[in-house]
Amino acid sequence: MSKEKKSYQATVYVRLKEGVLDPQGTTIKRALGDMGYNGVEEIRSGKFFEVSFLSANRKEALKLVNQISDKLLANPVIEDFKVEI
């Protein structure tokens, strides 16, 4: 039984690193100003991914999601990511 794989769901949050300009966030902020929401100081945009997969245990699952996030879901040159499982 212990060798059976279990189903895991992970959420990966990807966002631009601090210091990297976010043209989308800037434009959204400007639009909010046009709408009358003048108190908005900053908007940073990002994306998230829901990943479902089979894994032997939580540790392996975390390792796998971190790997695919680093290799594909995020571009480490401009983006940071955070994994929740």
Next chain:
Amino acid sequence: MKFGVVIFPGSNCDYDAYQIIKTIMKEEVGFLWHQDKDLNGCDCVILPGGFSYGDYLRTGAIARFAPIMQGIFNFAEKGGLVIGICNGFQILLEAGLLPGAMLRNSSLRFVCKWVHIKVEQENTPFTNNCQRSQVLKIPVAHTDGNYFISEEGLKKLKENNQIVFHYCSPQGKIDPAYNPNGALENIAGICNLKRNVLGMMPHPERAGEKILGSEDGRYVFNSIITFVKRKAN
């Protein structure tokens, strides 16, 4: 010499590249399919513009894992010439063959227009037919051409003379007013340390005939041909 133009699903400047090599430069050229691994003995690989894999995730992010890329990694490692134009440049960045990354244009708009670029490095296989500081008129067409690199990375690019093209005025003045996409310090094209891999946002393959508005794109392809033929002799 022989050029190879890679076709990814969503490439759309592949025939433009093929056309200029075949009918204007009058050199041998063939297509390379993204699912293949072999480069068919090409002397120079062109990663063309377009929207490979629909630009899903990030521009170039999926194409970077196509089977043909393994062949291109090996080819580049051995000193083979690789030029990435527009989406091809984005793929080279995602693949790590060139440093940095592309952000969305600062305007958030698709920018399609003629621009001028200044040749900063004439001692590369892609610019040896140019004079230093020569201004080329070549069009851009992209949404993600806002080149970004860390401060430390930028310092290295400068130290190693890897910035090949800057966006500039028709007279060669480098100023934010002539920057079409917000690219860091007006960077339009860079090469790797070994100078055998070039990425550029403007489309030289679209500037091969007077009737199209400019012939300046020929300088890039003529340089490649000169370099390869010189090496062969």
